[in-house]
Every structure is written in C-alpha cells, then in structure tokens.
Amino acid sequence: MEESFIPKIPVASWIDAFVDWLTVTFAIVFDGITIALEAIVNGMNTVLMVIPALILIIILALLAWKLASKGIALFTLIGLLLIQNLGYWEGMLQTLSLVLTSVIITVIIGLPIGVWASQKRTVQQIVTPILDFMQTMPAFVYLIPAIFFFSIGVVPGVVASVIFAVPPTIRLTILGIQQVPTDIIEATEAFGSTVKQRLLKVQLPLATPTIMAGINQSIMLSLSMVVIASMVGAPGLGADVYRAVTQIQIGTGFEAGLAIVVMAIILDRLTQNIGKKKN
Amino acid sequence: MDERAKKISVSQVSKIFGKNTKKATQLLNEGQSKNEILKQTGATIGVNQANFDVYDSEIFVIMGLSGSGKSTLVRTLNRLIEPTTGDIFIDGKNITKMSKDELRETRRKKISMVFQKFALLPHRTILENTEYGLEIQGMAKDTRKQKALDALKLVGLEGYENQYPDQLSGGMQQRVGLARALANDTDILLMDEAFSALDPLIRKDMQDELLDLQSSMAKTIVFITHDLDEALRIGDRIALMKDGAIVQIGTPEEILMNPSNQYVERFVEDVDLSKVLTAQHVMKRAETVQVDKGPRVALQLMKKLGISSIYAVDKKKNIRGIVHATAAKEAVDSGKTIEEILDTSYQTVTEDTVLTDLFDIVSTASIPVAVVNENGRLNGILVRGAVIAALAGNNDAINDFEHDTSTTQDQSIKEVY
Numbered sequence: 001m002e003e004s005f006i007p008k009i010p011v012a013s014w015i016d017a018f019v020d021w022l023t024v025t026f027a028i029v030f031d032g033i034t035i036a037l038e039a040i041v042n043g044m045n046t047v048l049m050v051i052p053a054l055i056l057i058i059i060l061a062l063l064a065w066k067l068a069s070k071g072i073a074l075f076t077l078i079g080l081l082l083i084q085n086l087g088y089w090e091g092m093l094q095t096l097s098l099v100l101t102s103v104i105i106t107v108i109i110g111l112p113i114g115v116w117a118s119q120k121r122t123v124q125q126i127v128t129p130i131l132d133f134m135q136t137m138p139a140f141v142y143l144i145p146a147i148f149f150f151s152i153g154v155v156p157g158v159v160a161s162v163i164f165a166v167p168p169t170i171r172l173t174i175l176g177i178q179q180v181p182t183d184i185i186e187a188t189e190a191f192g193s194t195v196k197q198r199l200l201k202v203q204l205p206l207a208t209p210t211i212m213a214g215i216n217q218s219i220m221l222s223l224s225m226v227v228i229a230s231m232v233g234a235p236g237l238g239a240d241v242y243r244a245v246t247q248i249q250i251g252t253g254f255e256a257g258l259a260i261v262v263m264a265i266i267l268d269r270l271t272q273n274i275g276k277k278k279n
Numbered sequence: 280m281d282e283r284a285k286k287i288s289v290s291q292v293s294k295i296f297g298k299n300t301k302k303a304t305q306l307l308n309e310g311q312s313k314n315e316i317l318k319q320t321g322a323t324i325g326v327n328q329a330n331f332d333v334y335d336s337e338i339f340v341i342m343g344l345s346g347s348g349k350s351t352l353v354r355t356l357n358r359l360i361e362p363t364t365g366d367i368f369i370d371g372k373n374i375t376k377m378s379k380d381e382l383r384e385t386r387r388k389k390i391s392m393v394f395q396k397f398a399l400l401p402h403r404t405i406l407e408n409t410e411y412g413l414e415i416q417g418m419a420k421d422t423r424k425q426k427a428l429d430a431l432k433l434v435g436l437e438g439y440e441n442q443y444p445d446q447l448s449g450g451m452q453q454r455v456g457l458a459r460a461l462a463n464d465t466d467i468l469l470m471d472e473a474f475s476a477l478d479p480l481i482r483k484d485m486q487d488e489l490l491d492l493q494s495s496m497a498k499t500i501v502f503i504t505h506d507l508d509e510a511l512r513i514g515d516r517i518a519l520m521k522d523g524a525i526v527q528i529g530t531p532e533e534i535l536m537n538p539s540n541q542y543v544e545r546f547v548e549d550v551d552l553s554k555v556l557t558a559q560h561v562m563k564r565a566e567t568v569q570v571d572k573g574p575r576v577a578l579q580l581m582k583k584l585g586i587s588s589i590y591a592v593d594k595k596k597n598i599r600g601i602v603h604a605t606a607a608k609e610a611v612d613s614g615k616t617i618e619e620i621l622d623t624s625y626q627t628v629t630e631d632t633v634l635t636d637l638f639d640i641v642s643t644a645s646i647p648v649a650v651v652n653e654n655g656r657l658n659g660i661l662v663r664g665a666v667i668a669a670l671a672g673n674n675d676a677i678n679d680f681e682h683d684t685s686t687t688q689d690q691s692i693k694e695v696y
Contacts, residue, residue, distance in 0.1 A: 186359055187398035191412040191463065192387035201415070205402045 019145050030149045037101065037155045045097040053084050064266065068273040072266075079262035088237060088259040095226050095236035095263065098154060102161035102222040107215060110166045114173025114211075115199065124174060131167040139164050139225060143232050157229030157238075165222040172214025176207030216271040223264050237263070285368075286467060286499040287333040287356060292365030294351050294523075297322030300363050313522045325351040326362070327523035335466075336497035340510040343520030349503045352520070353469050356501065357390045358382055369467070387416050391460035395472035397452045399444040405431065405455050406440035412463040423462075430462035431455075433492065450481040457489075461496075470502045474509065486513050507546060511535075511555055519543055531555065536677070553634040553670055560677050561634065561669045562650045562659030567592045570599045570617055574610035577602045577617060588646050590625070590657060591617055598649055598657045601625045627651045630658060634670060641666045 023030070048056065057080040065073035083092050117124040142163050146156035180203050188202045204211075226238035237260050244253030295303045303322035306315070313324045326348045333339040343349045354360040356367060358374060367374045369389055377385065391412065399408050406427055407414075413423035431437060434454040444452055453473060460468055474482045490513060493500065504510050510517050511531045518528045519542075527539040535555055538544035566584055568577045570591040581589050581604050588603045600621030610620045626640055627649045641648055647660040669677055 181396075181398070183394050183396050183398040184400065186354075187392070187394055188411075189359055190357055190386060190390075190392040190469075191415060191459075192383040192385075193415050194383065197415045201411075202400060206400075 019148055022145075023148050026149075033159075034150045034155045037150075037158050038153070040104075041097045041101045041154050041158065044100060045094055048093045048097065049090070053089050057081060057084070060266070064270060068269050072269045072273075075269075076266050079266060083259045083262060086255050086259065088240065088256060091235070091237045091240050091256070092259055092263060095223075095238060095260070098157060098161070098226065098229065098234060098236055099219065099222050099267070102158050102165060102225075103215065103219050105158070105162050106166045106169050106218045106222065109162070110169030110214075110218070111173055111211070114170040114214075115177065115204075117170065118174045118177035118203075119195070119199075127170065127174075131170060134163055135167045139228050140231075143228065147232055152233035154229075154234045156232045157225070157234030160229055160232075161222040161225040164225050165218040168217035168221065169211075169214045172217070173207065173211050176210030176214070177203045179210065180206045212271065212274055216268060219267050219271055220264065223260065223267065226260065283334040283337070285332045286335045286370065287501070288368040288371075289329055289331050289333075289356070290366045290368070292329045292352070292355055292362045292367060293327055294325035294348070294355060294360060295322050295363045296325050304364055324348075324523045325360075326355065328365070329523075329525050331518055331525060331528055333499055333501060336493075336499055337515040338493060338500045338502055338513055340502045340504060340514030340517045341520060342504055342507065342510040342514075342517055344505055347520040348523035349505075349520050350471055351523075353471050353501055353503050356469060357386055357392065359392075387412065387463070389465050390467045390469060391463045391465045392469040392471065393453070393456045393460050393473040395475055397444070397449075397456045397476075399452055399455055399459075401444055404441050404443055405436065405447070408444065408455055409458045409462050411459060426464070427458070427462050430458040433461060434458045434488070450477050450485065453477060453485065461492075466499055468498045468500045470500060472503050472505070475504065475506065482509070489513060507550060511550065519546065532560075553638070556634045556669055556677065557630060558628050558632045558634075558637055558650045558661060559630040559658075561637075561661065561665050562630075563647075563662050563665060565590055565647075565649070565657055565660045567596070567657065568602065568617070569594070570621075572617065574602070574607045574615065574617055574620065578604065578607040578611060581607070588622075590649060590660070591621060592657055596657050597655045598625070598627070598651065601646060625649055627655075628661070629653065634666065637661065637666055638670065 051059075057077060060080060061073045061077040064076040083089060113127060117127045139160065142160040143156060146159045150156045150159060184202065184206070185198070188198045193201070226234070226236055227241050228238070230236065230238035230242040237256050240256035241253055241260070244250075244256060293304065293307060295307070297303065297320065299320040299322050303316050303320045303324070306319060307324065307327060311319075313327065316322060316324055329352055331339075341349045341352060351360055355362040356369075356374075358377075362375060365375070369385060372385075374382065374385060400411065403411070406424070409427035409430055410423045413426060418426075428437075428440065431440065434457050436451065436454050436458060439447065439451070444455065447455070453476070456473070474485045477485060486509060489500075502510075502513060514531055516528060516530055517534050518525050519534065520526065521542050527534060527543050529537075532555070534543060535547050535550060535552075538547055566580065566586065567590045568580055570593055577589055577591070581587065581602075586604075588601050591599045591602050593599055599618075600623045602617055602620060603622060606620040606622070607617075609615075610617070625646060625648075626644055628637060628640060628651075630650055630652060637648075641661050641663050644663075647662055649657055650659045650661060652658055
C-alpha cells in the first residue's frame with residue numbers, strides 16, 4: 001500500500017455536517033413539504049380506493065382504447081384483472097398514487113427548468129452537469145438524506161423518485177425546444193413575436209412530442225424507484241417485492257414483480273400515445 | 280430612379296462572425312482581404328462594408344454565390360443578425376439603434392420576410408399560418424381572418440385554408456409563405472432565396488406571379504438569389520456580392536453590358552443574351568426623309584447612302600411609310616409627291632422587344648424593321664446582319680450603354696434635310 005501525499009479529504013464528514021445543518025435550519029420547510037406530499041399521495045390513494053375496482057379497470061381500459069389502440073385496451077383489461085385476482089389491487093393503487101405524485105412534481109419542476117435552460121445558454125451549462133450527477137449517483141444514496149429530511153414513509157420515496165426521474169423531463173424539454181428548426185424561429189422573430197409568444201405559440205407546441213417522450217421516461221424511472229422507495233417505508237407493490245426478497249419467497253416476489261411490469265407497460269403505452277396523438 | 284424616395288439605406292454595414300471582432304473591424308477598415316483577416320484573427324467576414332440604397336417600390340436583387348454573404352446581409356436589414364458596424368435606415372429611421380420594442384414594432388409594421396425553406400408552422404393550418412403575423416399583434420380574430428383570406432386569395436390559395444403545410448406541394452407552401460408576408464401589409468418585403476427550393480418550372484411561375492403582384496402592390500422588395508437568370512428576370516436593380524462585399528450595383532443591363540470587374544464578367548458570361556438584349560441594343564441609326572419633301576430629295580438621299588428604300592417621317596419623327604427607290608424614280612417622272620408613293624407595309628417593333636422575339640420578324644422582313652417608341656416615333660431600324668451578330672455574341676453589334684440612353688437615341692436619327 002502506498003501512502004498518499006495528501007491526507008484524505010473529509011468529503012463524508014463535510015456532507016454529514018451539511019445535511020445536519022440543513023435538517024436543523026430548514027426543519028419547518030421540510031415538515032411543510034412532508035405534510036403536503038403526504039396529503040397529495042394519500043388523497044389520490046383514497047379517491048382511487050373509493051372507486052370499485054371493476055369500474056376503474058373499465059375506465060382505464062376505455063382510456064387506453066381512446067388514447068392508444070384496441071390491443072392495448074385489451075391488455076389493460078386483462079392485466080388489471082390479473083393484478084386484482086392476485087390480490088395486489090390495493091398495493092397497485094398505492095404505487096400508482098406514489099408514481100403519479102412523483103410525475104406531477106417532476107413536471108412542475110422539470111418543465112420550467114427545461115424551458116429556462118433552453119433559452120439561456122449559461123443556465124443550460126449549469127443544469128447539465130447537475131443532471132448528470134443526479135442520474136449517475138446511485139439512487140440509494142438519495143434515500144439517506146431523504147430520511148433525515150422527511151423521516152420514513154411515502155414522502156422520502158416520492159422525493160427520491162423525483163430526484164431520480166426529473167432529468168429526462170428537463171433534458172428532453174431542452175432538446176425539444178432547441179430542435180425547432182432555426183428558420184421557423186427566424187420567421188417568428190421576423191414577424192415581431194415577443195419571447196412569450198415565440199415560446200407558447202411556436203416552440204412548446206413543436207416540442208410537445210419530445211417533451212412527452214421525456215415525461216414518459218420520467219414515469220418509467222419513478223416506477224423503477226418503487227422497490228427502492230419501499231426500503232424507507234413507502235407502501236405499495238415495491239413493499240411487497242421487498243418483503244418477498246427479504247423473506248426469500250420466490251413465488252410472491254414474482255407475483256408482485258409481475259404486477260409492477262403490467263403497470264409499467266400500461267403506463268408506458270398510454271403516455272407514449274398522448275405525445276403521438278398531439279403530433 | 281434616384282428621385283424616388285429611399286426606403287432602405289444601408290451605410291457601411293459589416294458583419295463579423297467570431298470572437299476578435301474589434302481587431303477584425305480594424306483590419307477590414309485597413310482594406311485587408313477576407314482570407315487575411317481569417318488568418319490573423321480567426322474571425323469570418325460575413326458582410327464587408329456594404330453600402331446601398333433601395334428605392335420605394337423597386338425590386339432590388341442581391342445576388343451572389345453561396346457563402347458570398349447575401350443571406351447575412353438581408354438578415355441585417357431586420358436585425359435577425361445584428362450588424363457588427365454600420366447603419367441601416369428604414370424610412371429614415373436607424374434600425375441598428377432601435378430598442379427591442381421599437382425593433383419589434385418595425386418588424387410587425389414595416390418589414391416582412393419570406394424564407395427559402397418556407398418556415399411555416401407545421402402545427403397550424405394554412406389560414407392560421409397566414410394569420411400569424413397579425414395574431415401576435417393582437418388583432419381581433421375576425422379582422423385578421425379576413426386579411427389572411429384576402430392574402431391567400433392574392434396568391435391563388437383559396438380553398439386551402441384548413442389544410443396543413445405538409446399537405447401542400449413546395450410551390451404552394453411558398454405561396455403560403457408569401458401570403459403570410461403579404462397579410463401583414465408592410466411596405467418592405469425581404470425574400471431570402473424565396474424560390475430557390477422550387478423546381479425550375481414552378482420557380483418561373485412564381486417569378487411571374489411576383490411580378491404580377493408587384494405591378495399592383497408596388498412593395499419595396501429585397502430579393503436574394505444565387506441565380507442570375509432569376510435576378511435578371513425580376514430585378515429592377517441588382518447588387519452583386521462576392522466574399523461579403525458588394526462588387527457592383529446596377530440595372531440588369533448595366534451589369535451585363537459593363538461588368539465592373541472580372542468577377543462580374545465571369546458571372547455573366549454564360550447568360551443567354553438573346554433574352555436580355557432588346558431592340559434598343561441592336562438598332563441602327565435610321566436614315567429618314569421628311570414626308571413633305573419631294574421624291575427627288577428622297578432619291579438623291581438613297582443614292583448617296585447606297586440604299587434602296589428609306590423611311591418617310593413627319594415633323595414629329597412619326598413614321599408615315601417607306602419610300603422605295605423605284606417608286607421614287609417613277610414619281611419624279613410622273614410628278615407625284617412622296618405622300619402618294621408611300622408603302623405602308625413596313626413592320627415595327629418596340630424598343631424593349633427582346634432579341635429572341637426579334638429574330639423571327641427580322642429574318643422574314645424584306646426591308647429593315649422600324650423600332651418605334653410607344654408614341655410611334657421612329658427611333659432606329661433593325662438590320663438583319665446586326666441582329667444575327669448580336670445573337671452570336673459579337674459585342675461590336677451591341678450599342679454602347681455608357682452614354683445616357685436618351686442621347687444615343689437622338690443620335691440614331693440623323694436628319695439629312
């Protein structure tokens with residue numbers, strides 16, 4: 001073993017100190033966020049639970065028919081019936097509430113940042129490395145400070161999902177807006193558009209398919225976080241998988257995993273086609 | 280032309296791309312070449328000290344090969360590209376000094392633009408595309424719809440309002456581009472290679488239509504093209520660009536007849552002269568006899584000039600007919616006047632008839648064809664040999680245009696008696 005010339009840089013203790021400082025200083029803010037997020041997820045879950053399973057399945061199948069195709073509608077119908085039959089209906093709704101909340105927050109945060117970065121080069125230069133960092137840092141690492149800030153339960157799960165899922169929305173919003181052909185931008189400029197008019201009437205409508213692809217990716221990523229989120233106490237299908245893994249119940253693990261896959265496919269096909277229909 | 284109002288006035292406009300613009304500007308002022316400046320500073324010269332005026336309701340063509348800076352130059356006119364130095368006056372107001380709001384207002388009310396690749400909004404219908412310029416000005420829906428429909432009618436696209444751009448052919452899409460620009464009802468129209476993406480036949484149609492529209496609308500049009508034939512067809516005046524600099528400005532004729540340097544000469548050498556030269560360029564001096572003189576005078580004149588017939592004109596130089604030598608001789612013997620022996624079966628053409636159209640007439644005529652102005656005044660005659668020589672590209676057969684045209688016309692008619 002070689003001795004290092006420079007003593008070890010105490011990155012770990014700096015981060016610990018920083019997180020401690022944040023926890024204490026912004027306790028009120030974090031508490032507020034916790035209460036708000038919990039209310040959103042629980043509210044959504046309650047609404048979904050009130051609707052009888054069969055009716056919800058039919059509504060979702062009809063939605064799939066309208067947005068996508070007959071095939072996907074049929075898949076939705078059979079897939080959801082299977083989930084209900086296996087007894088994962090409640091878990092699925094909890095997961096759905098968590099995913100939907102994460103995605104709504106992702107869009108609320110990601111879209112404006114993406115739009116801003118697309119208009120200002122310096123903003124993009126700052127945002128891009130941060131996104132790289134967020135995507136490459138192992139997702140587990142987010143959980144630890146999330147517990148500190150938001151204690152355990154569904155909220156740190158949502159927060160970790162958002163951090164993990166927001167980059168594609170931002171990236172593809174930037175890409176979609178910057179991909180609008182320069183001659184079209186020139187034309188809108190030449191006729192005397194304001195920045196707002198250019199954005200709302202030209203750039204965003206033309207970028208919509210790309211932005212929707214980004215949101216679709218964000219949904220998939222936040223769904224992939226559900227198992228990890230269950231480690232900090234988020235309920236739902238993730239918790240079922242996690243329990244099965246720790247108790248080495250192969251069959252149960254497979255069932256819960258299958259339910260997640262079915263959900264993923266339905267969400268993916270639905271959101272993909274929203275983008276295409278608008279095009 | 281010069282007494283017409285200046286609509287656009289461009290003074291010492293340069294555009295330098297790159298970082299070291301200050302040094303590059305300095306070198307440019309010292310008269311260094313584009314390549315030399317690139318070598319020394321790494322900056323590219325887009326436009327090099329351009330100066331020109333565009334007069335009210337003329338079509339001003341800026342022509343040059345790709346990379347000559349013509350598209351950059353036209354974009355400085357509405358500041359889609361900020362000029363590095365220089366001033367641009369639109370109706371006397373310096374657009375380079377305008378604030379953002381003033382500039383936006385100028386773009387909305389004074390200048391509209393047509394683009395090479397049409398630049399239509401794919402998510403909007405033809406009508407919505409045409410309305411765009413008016414919509415962003417906050418015009419009421421009904422008013423702007425009516426204006427857009429009128430503009431679409433002008434370009435012959437009635438009935439296509441609810442289609443989307445990708446449902447139309449290239450030519451039709453560019454008509455939408457034109458309609459969108461016309462709907463704004465601005466005085467100035469910038470057309471950046473507007474017809475270059477169209478195939479040749481459609482392009483020619485569009486050129487004709489533009490000229491048609493222009494004759495009724497009288498806009499001030501700055502038209503960019505790399506196609507000399509297009510420039511000659513539609514331009515009232517042409518500016519030729521090379522390496523960002525304007526090398527010559529003039530009417531199509533001036534550019535063709537007197538290329539200011541080798542570059543222009545090479546550019547124009549392949550032009551089909553027969554479509555550019557007119558009767559005015561190849562006509563010869565007409566020998567005439569006053570109709571109230573006697574046949575003896577006419578005969579004497581023909582003898583002296585060695586010709587067998589001569590045009591008889593009145594005091595205003597209007598043609599009355601032609602006198603043949605044989606008829607004049609008979610008249611002398613029988614005591615008739617010139618009036619009585621006039622042959623009126625001569626042919627006339629106007630001064631601006633192009634050479635291709637002249638050829639048919641001249642080749643079948645037995646006597647020289649008369650060139651007349653719109654009032655019937657005889658300005659010159661066409662001799663078969665000279666027309667053929669001009670068609671063959673013989674410059675000696677082409678009248679010199681360095682002189683004022685009015686004096687050449689007067690010189691071409693020599694009154695002997």
